[in-house]
Amino acid sequence: MHTISMTVFDWAILVVYLGFVVWVGFYLKKFTKTDSDYFLAGRRNSAFVAGVAFMSANMGALEVVGYAGQGAEYGLFALHFYLIGAIPAILFLGVFMMRFYYNGRIKSTPGYLKERYDEKTRVLNAISFAVMTVLSSGISLYALALVLKTFLGWNWDLSIWLSAGFVALYITLSGLLSAIFTEVIQFFLIWGGILLLPILGIIDLGGPTKAFASLPQVYTHLWSITGSAADNPMKLGWPALVFGLGFGISFGYWTTDFLIIQRAFSAKDVRSARMAPIISSYFKILLGFVVVGSGMVGLALMRDPHSGFTLLHTGGKINYDSVIPLLMMRFFPPGLVGVGVTALIAMFMAGQAGNMSAFNTVWTYDIYQSVINKKASEKHLIWMGRVATLVGILLSIVGAYWARSMPTIIDYLQAISSWILAPAVAVILLGMFVKWISPDGAFWGMLIGTLVSFSMFMALELGWITPGAIAPGGEASAMAANFWRAMWAWLISSGIAVGVSFFTEKRPEAELVGLVRGLTRDSEVEQVPLLKKPIFWASVTTVIFIVLNIVFW
Amino acid sequence: MIDGVTQMKPIWYFVGWVLIVIGVLVSAAGIYYLIFPIDLDIALRGLHMSIWWGAILIAGGALLSFFNRKPMSV
Numbered sequence: 001m002h003t004i005s006m007t008v009f010d011w012a013i014l015v016v017y018l019g020f021v022v023w024v025g026f027y028l029k030k031f032t033k034t035d036s037d038y039f040l041a042g043r044r045n046s047a048f049v050a051g052v053a054f055m056s057a058n059m060g061a062l063e064v065v066g067y068a069g070q071g072a073e074y075g076l077f078a079l080h081f082y083l084i085g086a087i088p089a090i091l092f093l094g095v096f097m098m099r100f101y102y103n104g105r106i107k108s109t110p111g112y113l114k115e116r117y118d119e120k121t122r123v124l125n126a127i128s129f130a131v132m133t134v135l136s137s138g139i140s141l142y143a144l145a146l147v148l149k150t151f152l153g154w155n156w157d158l159s160i161w162l163s164a165g166f167v168a169l170y171i172t173l174s175g176l177l178s179a180i181f182t183e184v185i186q187f188f189l190i191w192g193g194i195l196l197l198p199i200l201g202i203i204d205l206g207g208p209t210k211a212f213a214s215l216p217q218v219y220t221h222l223w224s225i226t227g228s229a230a231d232n233p234m235k236l237g238w239p240a241l242v243f244g245l246g247f248g249i250s251f252g253y254w255t256t257d258f259l260i261i262q263r264a265f266s267a268k269d270v271r272s273a274r275m276a277p278i279i280s281s282y283f284k285i286l287l288g289f290v291v292v293g294s295g296m297v298g299l300a301l302m303r304d305p306h307s308g309f310t311l312l313h314t315g316g317k318i319n320y321d322s323v324i325p326l327l328m329m330r331f332f333p334p335g336l337v338g339v340g341v342t343a344l345i346a347m348f349m350a351g352q353a354g355n356m357s358a359f360n361t362v363w364t365y366d367i368y369q370s371v372i373n374k375k376a377s378e379k380h381l382i383w384m385g386r387v388a389t390l391v392g393i394l395l396s397i398v399g400a401y402w403a404r405s406m407p408t409i410i411d412y413l414q415a416i417s418s419w420i421l422a423p424a425v426a427v428i429l430l431g432m433f434v435k436w437i438s439p440d441g442a443f444w445g446m447l448i449g450t451l452v453s454f455s456m457f458m459a460l461e462l463g464w465i466t467p468g469a470i471a472p473g474g475e476a477s478a479m480a481a482n483f484w485r486a487m488w489a490w491l492i493s494s495g496i497a498v499g500v501s502f503f504t505e506k507r508p509e510a511e512l513v514g515l516v517r518g519l520t521r522d523s524e525v526e527q528v529p530l531l532k533k534p535i536f537w538a539s540v541t542t543v544i545f546i547v548l549n550i551v552f553w
Numbered sequence: 554m555i556d557g558v559t560q561m562k563p564i565w566y567f568v569g570w571v572l573i574v575i576g577v578l579v580s581a582a583g584i585y586y587l588i589f590p591i592d593l594d595i596a597l598r599g600l601h602m603s604i605w606w607g608a609i610l611i612a613g614g615a616l617l618s619f620f621n622r623k624p625m626s627v
Binding site: 007009010012013016017020024031049180181184185188189192196200203204329330331332333334335336338339342 | 561564565567568571572574575578579580581582583585586593595596597598600601602603606607610
């Protein structure tokens, strides 16, 4: 396979972007005076800036390149990851949960667990999260180097060290402030780089009607092929989609993962914090059509013998993740190649910067200040945040080399999030909506839920059980098993949290005001006009969500 | 710094300028290779997408920068 060749114009575009992100780090350093500036971007962002950053943190390359690959493999069915697998959870976060998260005393999701339950629950969650973010960042670096080497022919080591170096520089200097600044520009660059792919693809295929008609029915519908798992290419029945993806996986990620939620924490007030995810829901839907649409263009081109378009083959199998870079090679002339390559690099850097800014906050507040140095000054905390960023980046580089030497480890590392997030969402949801859940109940629920999820994963990996053993109905694909595993982790964590709470000491109600529904008044939002209410915009998204599901049923 | 208050340009101002600079480079590439064509194995090359897409980036960037040029106090 020949690689993408870059002209002087393309290189200039990449240099402009990299120069800008470095300059941002230095420019914002003078505005980074307090720990709140460094870890929460000063809590002065508008709802729109926080919403764009919220979305940008999710637009990592693993997501965009990976879901475009799913579009190329499974067609429109992959849009479920952007609809049922995202929208209900995002809206639930904005409408119900953010008012409890956004609190002067709370600076992270483990911080919420401290206020709502106790210190041990917070530290358990913080340590799990810190490990998860560093490993995710390592995988992201590995994937970046792989893409740059495969499609641009760049040196592996140089790609890893240079991209990690740029992220280290601007996050170390100005923390979340520069992360959000660069995420907003990355957001526009990513759109600038990938929006054209489905548009040009559809033109190339002879228009939307012809492009859609060129694919079999199983690649152009969402729900009509889910009556039985055997009816669709992903081998998922509707219960796995609704309960496993729509609840177990999606709520774990969108309502608990601090990497995403931290962006909403940076908003200037509780209404803006609640609006941030709701605003991002519109972009999420649009992104789904662009990303999955690009994958479907690749699928349609592959099926057309006259197109000459083929995907990369790795180890004798089709590498569906190669669809975005290969479409760029097919359609992008000089200039646009620079935008496309810059968008790819921006996606990787956005993902890594998101991981690092979340890691330094959780490490500093929820582990270092909570356990190691309770009397640390504000200045010392900023210093510790910078040290944590550098150490986190170095650990990510180690993780990237580890993944390179042992590629199978990537499956294990990527599964870590599902071991941690589903049990966490169980105790956070119970904490927000049930006032009698006790600290011990939450701790044991989260710990045992994580261990059970991990055990199920290992049992499946080692072949001790089949995917069908954990799926109702007894037959399931590996992906369905993944969805059901998250659901079981949630159910077990919830059950243990409820059971243990019957026998252990509860927190007094007076200490839970502002943290639990029923003890918290929604005073700030009640005062604003309809068009500024989160519930109004969440309702609009809900209507769009329902209509799209019906149209593509 | 005005009256002891630090002034920061809105984020959209910088986004606008980055889009303008990148848009100029994309359009310049499109125009350059229109005048001095090279043999490229790409589909739909007759659309000259670099020129149009660069112009769209320039226009979007100019609007963002113009409407967000006033600094804000932090």
